Amino acid sequence: MKHILIVVFLFTTVQFSAQTDADNLKKIFTNSLTDGMSYQWLDHLSNQIGGRLSGSLNAELAVQYTKEEFDKLGLDKVWLQPVMVPRWVRGAPEFAYFETSPGVTTNVNICALGGSVATPAGGLKAKIIEVGSYTEIEALGTDKVKGKIVFINRPMQADLINTFEAYGGCSVERYAGAAEAAKYGAVGTIVRSLNLRLDDFPHTGSMGYGDLPNSKRIPSAAISTNDAELLSGILALNDNINFFFSQNCKQLEDVQSYNVIGEITGSEFPNEIIVVGGHLDSWDLGDGSHDDGAGVVQSMDVLRLLKASGIRPKRTIRAVLFMNEENGLRGGKKYAQVAKSNKEKHVFALESDSGGFTPRGFSFDCSEAMLAKIQSWRPLFKPYLIHYFEEGYSGADIGPLKDDNIVLAGLRPDSQRYFDHHHAANDTFEHVNKRELELGAASMTALIYLMDKYGTETISKNVELKN
Template identity: 55%
Template sequence: MKSFKLLVAVIFLFVLTVHSQDSLVLRKIYDEALVNGKSYENLKYLCKQIGPRLSGSPQAQKSVEWTKSLMESYGFDKVFLQECMVPHWVRGEKEVGKIINGKTSIDVPICALGMSPATPKGGITAQVIEVKSLNELEILGEAAIKGKIVFFNRPFDPRFIETGKAYGAAGDQRFAGPAVAAKLGAVGVIVRSLTESLDDYPHTGTTQFPEGSRKIPAAAISTNGANQLSALLKLKKSPTVQFYFKQNCKTLPDAKSYNVVGEITGSESPNEFITVGGHLDSWDLAEGAHDDGTGIVQSLEVLRIYKAMGMKPKHSIRAVMFMNEENGGRGGDKYAELALKNKEQHIAAIESDGGGFTPRGFTFQDVSTETINNINSNWKELLTPYLADRLSKGGSGSDIAPLAVFKEAVLIGYRVDSQRYFDIHHTPNDVFENVNKRELELGAAAMTALVYLIDQHGIK
């Protein structure tokens, strides 16, 4: 009995010692990020010197060259490019939108949805049919829709605490709505911007048309514009209320681009990888600061902190600047394809693509209840002093999603306070000035802390 109690005491002391060591390392990680962090200055360069980085654009190529050079200057063990062909869609001349109410014309802010075709040179004018869902549209059918402009006007559901869920619930009208409307004979589509905020900024974002299907021009309208159009439609309920819009976008042949990968090679298991990443491309309306410049510079910072602190990971750690998340996802697919081809083993991947706001924690995709309980039991207390301790089941990110082919890989989403994100997302407001330095660097530290814990102790 005495020997058993002694064994229990030794085990308890060992666990306590390891926990104490982890706590000290996490404190040093946060000190490095908050005192010597480079995330903010790197983000400023990305936003102000390079700017919008839509796939296939010269700015996207410039961002590839810059991030590769930056990684090399930090002295990472490996820095390399992964070639991938990406869509090359261009917006062209600024869009025009007008509500036509009898003899009155009211200008409203619109922007073309990514991958939409242009209107005819003179634009489109047609009667408007307002719907709240794809199901409502299909019930109306071709007889009611043919020759009309479909106006999708489903707002965010304010009851969701996590705004990403509201975005997901409203998003199908933008992702899939234009294709459904085209099938029913519509001549164009206007979609309410995906935000709860009431303002005059239209929110772009991609829409998808199945291969070989009919394509029609599709644009986002600002929430104030959507409310104005809806009010007039309810008031008149007649063909006298029409909508006019003109856009000049086009899709060019696919362009060559790259993922940019930096690596610190593991000392014990060099062929087992922990990936951190975000997407290097952005929409063309602004600087892509929160979406996803912050994720890019935070992922870079994880490896920089390791180097600055002289830490040698057991497993190889990669920072990946994924290309083409916004309108194709080709970079994420290519990364997983090459990982399989090279017979790599991926044990975890973390994506930062929710903005550079205050850290809240992490969500773990497709893990068991036992695993999430163990994660909380082992790590919640360590992360609590840094307010990054919400560790729960949930999604990860679209760029790392293809890594699900690795059965042992745990896919993780970095989560922040999301309340302001969709006020900025995909708008001209997504600029460097709207990122808070301290929030950004706290996020980089939180990601580094989790990478360290995974590297030292594993997850499953």
């Protein structure tokens, strides 16, 4: 009889707890969809401030604005964390064309890659050769590469449903292509934009030269996918054409900027810290609405939604708006360095840096036991069509926090349209759907709520019941 009573009691307790959790998730989603702030905040970041390139005036305006908005929320603590960041400037607009015969030219759309050096003052004109990957440059050797512009034409793999996997498969071409080509005497590189769509928007992004001395660094630019297709087709018919491009970018001295941090102090375990965040900087061609204004305002709204839903966290919830993810990761590294120096105990970190599209779920970097625990919460998310709870990548800015004691996670929105806008001039506010953005903020808040309530411990005590 005792066994029956205990089982009934345990079952009732579980059912009551589950019902409470469902009610709290309902509050969170309702508050986000009917009274959310994420879209309003993003409107200001995008349309009143604009692109927030690390080290720029706009980046500093974004720091000021988000701190002021944190202050309005009545949080327990708001502060700026200093961090030195690189300052690369684009300069005058880029210009490019290819020449099929003397005087016969076709203009193409390019943009300098972040971190690239400029062309000579009057631009750069040379014969152009095409490769399918930067690894093919070595096979061509100095005889075929020296004095030429190398066109690296590697499309993103279209049959991969996970578009981030497709992006990761060829982002090395953008980052390392110029350094590799310079080894064999190339004078410049043109890299196909990382975009699954055919359009006229060139997509910038970070590139590097490794330990190549300044005197041997060559300019590198991205070309739109439409123009990459056109150029490749022309080269198939005539491999003896000239390419001209001009860009005026420059690397300046590092400047001081800040991570912006807001916190709700935990009521029971204030020394256990849960982080939610996105990166405040963006590239300069658009206004950075999807990358990563969306993640910034969603993270801000997590704190507001917890308060608006009447949820007092047991653990400290900290929203961190990281600076300089795009071309240095200085903000993420600095935050982790300070956390380690202060001997802070971080138990969970969630990042949103995949755009403001419809949320599908989350990916987790954690133990199998912890993943199983998290997956048991899936029924709570089912009414909101959130089904993806899988092992996978979390995020660049929270990566430096990784150790054996922390669970890392990333919001996973539908990614099929993300790279249409990523690092391009059409990453603008008009391409963000208000409802999708708010669903993402609610999903993040719901996961933070559950992680705070149930913690990251996976060892359960087996109690032997006796008559």
